[in-house]
Amino acid sequence: MFKILEKKAAAHNVWKYVIAAPDVANKAQPGQFVVLRLHERGERIPISISDWDGDTGTITLIVQAVGHTTRQLAEMNAGDHILDLLGPLGKPAIIEPVGTVACVAGGVGTAIIYPEARRHQEVGNRVLTLVGARSLDHLFYLEELSAISERVMVATDDGSYGHKGFVTDLLRQLVNDGIHLDLVIAVGPIPMMQAVSELTKRHGIKTIVSLNPIMVDGTGMCGACRVRVGDEIRFCCIDGPEFDAHQVDFSSLLRRSHLYERSTDGCKSTGKVEEGCGGQCHK
Numbered sequence: 001m002f003k004i005l006e007k008k009a010a011a012h013n014v015w016k017y018v019i020a021a022p023d024v025a026n027k028a029q030p031g032q033f034v035v036l037r038l039h040e041r042g043e044r045i046p047i048s049i050s051d052w053d054g055d056t057g058t059i060t061l062i063v064q065a066v067g068h069t070t071r072q073l074a075e076m077n078a079g080d081h082i083l084d085l086l087g088p089l090g091k092p093a094i095i096e097p098v099g100t101v102a103c104v105a106g107g108v109g110t111a112i113i114y115p116e117a118r119r120h121q122e123v124g125n126r127v128l129t130l131v132g133a134r135s136l137d138h139l140f141y142l143e144e145l146s147a148i149s150e151r152v153m154v155a156t157d158d159g160s161y162g163h164k165g166f167v168t169d170l171l172r173q174l175v176n177d178g179i180h181l182d183l184v185i186a187v188g189p190i191p192m193m194q195a196v197s198e199l200t201k202r203h204g205i206k207t208i209v210s211l212n213p214i215m216v217d218g219t220g221m222c223g224a225c226r227v228r229v230g231d232e233i234r235f236c237c238i239d240g241p242e243f244d245a246h247q248v249d250f251s252s253l254l255r256r257s258h259l260y261e262r263s264t265d266g267c268k269s270t271g272k273v274e275e276g277c278g279g280q281c282h283k
Contacts, residue, residue, distance in 0.1 A: 001081040002036075005058060012137040014064045014108060015074055022057030024049070024087045030115040031093030031210065031242050034059070035218040037084040038072055045069050046215045046237070049088060050111035062111030062140070089218050090241045093208075095119045099182035100126040102174060103149075104196055106167055106188020107133055110141050112210055113187045121148040128174065128181075129153070132167025132192065136160040168195045181205050186245065190254050197245035207245035211236045213257060227253050 006018035024034060033048045045067075051060035065074035076082075093116050101120045105113040110131055121127045129149040133139045135158045146152050153170045154162030163169060167188070174181065184207040186196040193209045200207040213236055216222040220238035227234055228249035234240065 001083060002085045004076060004078050004080050004082065007076070007078050010062055010140040011133075012135075013066070013074075014062060014138070014140060016140075017061045017063065017073075018058050019061065019082065019085065020057060021059045021085055021087075022054075024085065025052040025057050025059050026054045028052040028059060028088045029092035030095060030119045031112075032088035032090045033212075033218075033241065034061070034085050034087030035089060035215070036082055036086070038069060038076070039083050042072070042083070043069055044084075044216060044218070046089070046212065046218055048112040048210075048212070048241075050114055062108055064108045086218065089237060091239070093119070093185075093210075093242055095123060097124050100128065100180060101183045101185065102128045102130060102171060102181050104130045104167055104171055104184060104186040104188070104192075105132070106186075106192040107138065109187035109189075109210075110139075110145070113185065114141050114144060116185060117145060118148045125183075126150055128179075130155070130167050130170040130174075132156070132170075132188065133161075134158070166192070166195070168192065168199060171196060172199060175199070175203055175205075183208070184245075185210075190250060190257060193245065193248075194250040194254075197248065197250065201246050208242050209245040209248060210241045211243060211248070211253065212241060213253060227256075 003020045004017055005020055008016045010016040028049050033046050035044050035046050037044050047061045049059050050062045063070050063073055065071045103113045103117040117127050117129055127149045129145045129152045132155045135156050155165050155167045155170050184200050184205055186193045187210045197207055213225045215225040215237055218237045220235045225236040229243050230247040
């Protein structure tokens, strides 16, 4: 059993949980995730780790309440317990001094980009952070990102904060302004990551994406999270979740994300898999 120590509203329909999980907290690294199950009859869902503290033995999860299990989690409060929490899973992000890094996040992908941006700043890289969301009400972590970024740029669909349009517009602006980028990291809805990849490929900029497709066991046994990367089939849970964006077959990834789509309910970018995408999509 894993106790919820703190629950706060992070943004519209988005919740921040601080959970007692000392074994996970002592080993967690940027880019990794956990798989949790709320109760005996619950489904297993992957959630990216957005922060951790080895001294207090806690991890922080940012969860968008959009699917069956995440809505159940949204009804839980401090003092409640999660039955199972497995992690940290996935390969840690490779972070080393490279120069200037653009961290591009869409929706709740901000929760995943934050620990990576922080680590890039810690190793001496120049960090430029670009955040996209539906509206001002859907933004979070801007203060935290400002503390570790040289510059934070924001785009909202409705123009209620920052640039009116897509986060990829901001990346295009950096490139057009002649800012040299040594690395781009993109986390968010599949169409956004694909658009980032296409843009950076044209300019020869190394790009990494964090993929969170349909996932069941998180250990590579079920094969549900398979994705084509170059000429190989890879499993996001054990081979990723981070991959070379220019090698990812986004078309097949998007098709697989629609396998369980419901016509009357669910995310239009990732179908039923609001759970499996880590709540990243802001559409």
